[in-house]
Amino acid sequence: MQTLILASASPRRLELLSRLGITPAAVDPADIDETPRKGERPEPHVARLAAEKAAAVATRYPGAVILAADTLVAVGLRILPKAEDEQTARHCLELLSGRRHKVLTALTVIDANGLARHRISRSTVRVERLGPADIATYLASGEWQGKAGGYAIQGRFEAHVQWMEGSFSGIMGLPLADARAMLATAGILSETAAGTRHG
Numbered sequence: 001m002q003t004l005i006l007a008s009a010s011p012r013r014l015e016l017l018s019r020l021g022i023t024p025a026a027v028d029p030a031d032i033d034e035t036p037r038k039g040e041r042p043e044p045h046v047a048r049l050a051a052e053k054a055a056a057v058a059t060r061y062p063g064a065v066i067l068a069a070d071t072l073v074a075v076g077l078r079i080l081p082k083a084e085d086e087q088t089a090r091h092c093l094e095l096l097s098g099r100r101h102k103v104l105t106a107l108t109v110i111d112a113n114g115l116a117r118h119r120i121s122r123s124t125v126r127v128e129r130l131g132p133a134d135i136a137t138y139l140a141s142g143e144w145q146g147k148a149g150g151y152a153i154q155g156r157f158e159a160h161v162q163w164m165e166g167s168f169s170g171i172m173g174l175p176l177a178d179a180r181a182m183l184a185t186a187g188i189l190s191e192t193a194a195g196t197r198h199g
Helices: 011-018 042-058 086-096 132-141 156-160 168-172 176-185
Strands: 004-006 065-075 078-080 100-110 116-127 161-165
Touching (some): 011 176, 065 086, 065 176, 078 086, 086 132, 100 176, 132 156, 156 161
Antiparallel strands (some): 065 078, 100 116
């Protein structure tokens, strides 16, 4: 079995990966500049970051399989930031209130031979209209910290989601169906992950 390195510090991605019966040999996040380039649209941006993260970590683990991901929230062509402070989170929540938005998660897997494969999971989420009390209560929870678009769908914010279309795990940060297929192709296999028995 190949050695897998998860190029992400996200505890959600590590937990989601465990649902496939996969435990990476190491968790080693890439340190790259995630600032969108001038005029860069959401899909090219999220795809570029996943690819750059994987490539940066691959240099440290020759012969290993690298899994990297990046998730963003977009309203139209506007890329919402990861909320690192309450003011940013409030601004994101006000933008999302009463409208639909896209959640994109890009995956890059580099196999043991250095071949990179890429996929993007696309989901749509509709948020109910949020009143000042709704926003204040959610900000007080602290769940928004470090989250794309200022929220975590698997937490308290799910109560404000009217409907969604796409991959719930993709919105969380790791689309499991895509990850399972890509990792199986790269030789990261288990009965749970790939439906294959080993002799």
